[in-house]
Amino acid sequence: xSDTTVVAAHGLTKTYGSGPGLxxxxxxxxxxxxxxxxxxxxxxxxxGKSTLLHLLSGLERPTGGExxxxxxxxxxxxxxxxxxxxxxxxxxxFQAFHLVDExxxxxxxxxxxxxxxxxxxxxxxxxxxxxxxxGLADRAAHLPSQLSGGQKQRVAVARALVNDPLLxxxxxPTGNLDSAAxxxxxxxxxxxxxxxxxxxxxxxxxRVAAIGDRLMGMRDGAIVDHTHLGDRPSTVDELVFGxxx
Amino acid sequence: xxDVVLALLAKGPSYGYELxxxxxxxxxxxxxxxNAGQIYVTLSRLERSGLVESRQVGQxxxxxxxxxxxxxxxxERVTVWVAAVExxxxxxAEFYLKLIAVAEAGLADPVxxxxxxxxxxxxxxxxxxxxxxxEPEGSSAALLLEGVVLQxxxxxxxLEICAAHWSARGQGDE
Numbered sequence: 001x002s003d004t005t006v007v008a009a010h011g012l013t014k015t016y017g018s019g020p021g022l023x024x025x026x027x028x029x030x031x032x033x034x035x036x037x038x039x040x041x042x043x044x045x046x047x048g049k050s051t052l053l054h055l056l057s058g059l060e061r062p063t064g065g066e067x068x069x070x071x072x073x074x075x076x077x078x079x080x081x082x083x084x085x086x087x088x089x090x091x092x093x094f095q096a097f098h099l100v101d102e103x104x105x106x107x108x109x110x111x112x113x114x115x116x117x118x119x120x121x122x123x124x125x126x127x128x129x130x131x132x133x134x135g136l137a138d139r140a141a142h143l144p145s146q147l148s149g150g151q152k153q154r155v156a157v158a159r160a161l162v163n164d165p166l167l168x169x170x171x172x173p174t175g176n177l178d179s180a181a182x183x184x185x186x187x188x189x190x191x192x193x194x195x196x197x198x199x200x201x202x203x204x205x206x207r208v209a210a211i212g213d214r215l216m217g218m219r220d221g222a223i224v225d226h227t228h229l230g231d232r233p234s235t236v237d238e239l240v241f242g243x244x245x
Numbered sequence: 246x247x248d249v250v251l252a253l254l255a256k257g258p259s260y261g262y263e264l265x266x267x268x269x270x271x272x273x274x275x276x277x278x279x280n281a282g283q284i285y286v287t288l289s290r291l292e293r294s295g296l297v298e299s300r301q302v303g304q305x306x307x308x309x310x311x312x313x314x315x316x317x318x319x320x321e322r323v324t325v326w327v328a329a330v331e332x333x334x335x336x337x338a339e340f341y342l343k344l345i346a347v348a349e350a351g352l353a354d355p356v357x358x359x360x361x362x363x364x365x366x367x368x369x370x371x372x373x374x375x376x377x378x379x380e381p382e383g384s385s386a387a388l389l390l391e392g393v394v395l396q397x398x399x400x401x402x403x404l405e406i407c408a409a410h411w412s413a414r415g416q417g418d419e
Contacts, residue, residue, distance in 0.1 A: 179394075190378055206370055206397075206398050207394065210371035
């Protein structure tokens, strides 16, 4: 991990409603993610972890606190400036994939590059290369409806990477996937982590969380614990269950 | 282990080294858990119990090797083992009772105890998944690793429920 902070927030708060109906979805969160770091935020549904990601990416506006993206204060930016900034600095992976049904895999992946003003030829090359990296070269011309859940999410990961984002945010990336598809997607995230992509994942899936260099536990809108899993690898004895002696 | 070795011999006569290789191939990255000498100890125990018999077979250029084969009783025992329905006990009763005792005696915060255990299982889950991701497609060892992953996930989920149970209580007492 380098010592450059990619994204940080201080006292980040988001409330909905008012008076007795006031809900503190995110309640005074402090977070700092260094370049090349993988951070997992774990917690039950409704703990505020998705809202936290939405705040960090400008998809929602905070009620209080500050956000620094690559050293720049961003919480007060206009919608338009946020959109522009987001396009170039943040890749987002959603639980429900959010692929455009009418576009092929490669068209979905190149779309954010085209929106960011990349020449079509270069966008296509980039998209094709990313699909290949995701092991999906032979699916480039398929529509989302012709892909499995794991493949759709890998297309979504490729799309998140197409503008070489500083930061990838993933919201329950395995939430809609079975165990085998989860393994496919985990493989991609493990690879991104190894390649030094800065990554923040919110999840209630312990498999996704365990990839993180750091794990944060979230409950009722607040970060309640920080965990480093440590470098000691597990012994075979710690993994094999049942009695084989 | 005895049943496993007997079942491996059901395919036909074999010798210690080959059994070790087959076992290691099936276990994949988890094979190092076996003590290399364990197979030989098990085979001689099985022979003393009359479940296998062995004979010395000469080899050119190499020392003789001992070939083992199931006896009729050995065959019967394999059949019984295959038909038996057994499973490692799923109830984490000992850890559960630890939490109860800790909470009752005020020895520590049960939430902290559950969280520490959960962190340990997360570390194991990370390593099991790492081993799983390294397995080639279609590997049978991946199946075993997937079992490890699912088992650990279930434990982690249960520990989250334990922590939530006692943190709700802690808040209620205030």
